Amino acid sequence: MTDEAPLRPEARAPRGFADRRGRDLTAERRIVARVSEVYERWGFEPLETPAFEYADALGKFLPDADRPNEGVFALQDDAGSDEPGEWMALRYDHTAPLARFAAQNWETLPKPFRRYAYGPVWRNEKPGPGRFREFWQCDADTVGSDRPEADAEIIAMGCEGLRAAGLGDGQSVIRVSNRKLFDGLFDAGGVTDAVQRLTALRAVDKYDRLGLEGVRALLGEGRLDESGDYTKGARLPSAVIGAVEAFLVSAETPGLSRAGVLDAVAKAGASLGAAGEAALAELSAIDRALTAMRVGEAEVKFDPTIVRGLEYYTGAVFEAELLLDTKDDKGRAVRFGSIGGGGRYDDLVARFTGQSVPATGFSFGVSRLASALRAAGRGADDATRGPVVVIVFSEDDMQHYLDAVSELRAAGIAAELYLGRAGMKAQMKYADRRGSPAVVILGGDELAAGEVTIKDLDAGRARAAAIADNEAWKAERPGQQKVARGDLVATVRAIIE
Amino acid sequence: MTDEAPLRPEARAPRGFADRRGRDLTAERRIVARVSEVYERWGFEPLETPAFEYADALGKFLPDADRPNEGVFALQDDAGSDEPGEWMALRYDHTAPLARFAAQNWETLPKPFRRYAYGPVWRNEKPGPGRFREFWQCDADTVGSDRPEADAEIIAMGCEGLRAAGLGDGQSVIRVSNRKLFDGLFDAGGVTDAVQRLTALRAVDKYDRLGLEGVRALLGEGRLDESGDYTKGARLPSAVIGAVEAFLVSAETPGLSRAGVLDAVAKAGASLGAAGEAALAELSAIDRALTAMRVGEAEVKFDPTIVRGLEYYTGAVFEAELLLDTKDDKGRAVRFGSIGGGGRYDDLVARFTGQSVPATGFSFGVSRLASALRAAGRGADDATRGPVVVIVFSEDDMQHYLDAVSELRAAGIAAELYLGRAGMKAQMKYADRRGSPAVVILGGDELAAGEVTIKDLDAGRARAAAIADNEAWKAERPGQQKVARGDLVATVRAIIE
Structure with missing residues (x-):
């Protein structure tokens, strides 16, 4: 074991990992700081869990599989000894560590337990353009409350957080539905097979891309797409397919209020079963709470076509969508779409303790939101000015420069x-x-005269762009002024402000 | 591969890893925010490199060794495929990634390149009490300047950063020396063997613990410690041992200024050789720059006994020491000692490019500084108040509570x-x-009367401590007041402020 490789290593970051600096990093930090301020004002406390969790706590893989690294970055913890020990893995989200933390500390936590978290998560996936294996997420969760008001609070706080991050009115919407609406539809239609239900939900999840016809095919026998690939369908009874279709289109009338969507869904004719009725009651309570929290109808909409995180969520589901018209570096329009989401999830804590604990949360991608804001021209320009630079001429005058x-x-x-x-x-x-x-010049002439020359670089750049002739530029010296040394700070301040 | 282990996993963080929350986390975040503000004002830009680096870039180990994990957390990057690929490891400091970044981007960086960084680093060591395998460090470095003013700037900025973090006057000191002083002593004494020189430096590094006699033994034949362990010495010629001793004690007169220390070292009689004379000239320039930057003699001292980071540093070395009188949970006095350090280091960039690039930097442990501040009673108490809690009585009145x-x-x-x-x-x-x-109570009585009851919990706690009789406490209801509903915000604000 030597400290140096015999040949010079190539200087490069690992594939799928990126350095972040300057304007981009400042923008991400600003988002996190502003959202944190909101979340703390809403009573959510900060929590940071370690980068590593034991693999069994993450529940993502078993160490005896062929590829223990699948999906996560995992290693066997030798704990500083020569013996290989337990498998550990870097967190792939903030939810699994929260469940472990809540289970570990349940007795002493204030209940319900509200916490927010931000920081990197790691995914061991094949790297590709714009596809990173390390990225920041920001989560807020309430553990231990089954009240619909807890869901409403998370949604309303998510809205306020996105606004604080820089999104303006009408630039984003959170769409809300309830996973139990489909439970009810399937129950009422006699569809009890779990695989069949899951396949059907996955079909519904493609509604915004494939439209009603595509979903109908996937709920039935199957679908041949344009590339010639065939996807097997859920083979639901045709009556159930009809009910799902009626359900999906039930609230498409533009301009419906949240209560209006619930009315339309209830009146659509499809039997929603007991689970569906319960879901409607929950959504109605969420609507009341959102309204009490002054959350406008344009900010949060109910949308029965939302079916997010199929195996994970068990009640209300939310999806935050960017409505920004954004452009890429070449001026082309970019649709950002989903920026985050969440929902009420089945008892992750019970994985550890066996004790059922309801929870609800919302998560968004920090880098993704920063990219969207940047593309929309809402970047952090003012915060990314460099420092004023004092020019060095002579060793002897170092004291003056300092x-x-x-x-x-x-x-x-x-x-x-x-x-x-x-x-x-x-x-x-x-x-x-x-x-x-600006640049500060303290040459021999200036020092002798008790003066200082200050160049306003922005003014210089602007003027230089306007002056075609190089000689004229030199003669005019745009943005440059000589002032009394005592006026240094005031002059620079006037340029910056 | 299944998603669930057959048995319930135990909820625990991996050994040597800790969850951070509440007051402790808030205190650490405050330190980072305040120090960042200072560093940016000094013209240092933020940089975040990935958690992973390729192992060859870290230069810490070779993948064909028996224990690739030694000292770092390493794994083979399969990049989402089935084939094992290059070794990657989590960063163990912020300096190695900086060197890789600077080498990778050297052509386009502004030079000199100033950057600061903070975030977790990982050490794969045997966990123990208070010994963590993941902790936050905060670094600032200037790459590409060989000027002593660059060292002075890093030191002065380090002082201002520690003050901004919460340390008061006289609570810390940065001690500075120069590694080349010993180079000169050894050169002048004809000690050319690298191992012998390294052993001697390690002996000197123990001066504050072992004193002159202990160091003398370690510079000579060797030393038997109290536990009976024998450490082999550097076996320097006795004339050189004498010169080192004279050097070490040369500046021990209390109250010497930085210039006074340099005078005393120069007059101590030992020949410092060309390297030593160069070191004194560098330190003298650093002193001039520190003075120009208004850094007091009590904040930064020169101390010839400082020999830090033996194999790493090549010129000026700094060590930040806490002078706080701190107490642990049981009221016992705690000496925190070193909180960070740094220095001018040999060309890490040249490892990649072959091109020599001078650099200097300062690093401190965020959690360590937070612990010290907490133990000194300078924690983040005011920032860690919980939210005002509105009590829930009836579903029907939810609107009023919200x-x-x-x-x-x-x-x-x-x-x-x-x-x-x-x-x-x-x-x-x-x-x-x-x-x-405070707690806000909107019961049926209050709502009917257009009023609200507000409990001041701090006042209640204080009063309750003073009232022995439980019945008296109930009768008095300390800290509780009923006001008009319209006065809610003003009343709560008066309690908080």
């Missing part, structure tokens, strides 16, 4: 001394790369 | 509705566990 930097920082202005060994031209280029708003 | 919660939140007051199904007594206990400052 004084200028200190004064600017003391005034709350980001500032730095150029610390390389290049000349004036390279230092100006450096300031430009840093995105500096 | 209105109260919304009003409080809209006024910027953290508030929540109790969403469990327990009675009044359990709800009061819940509010207590949440650390709530």
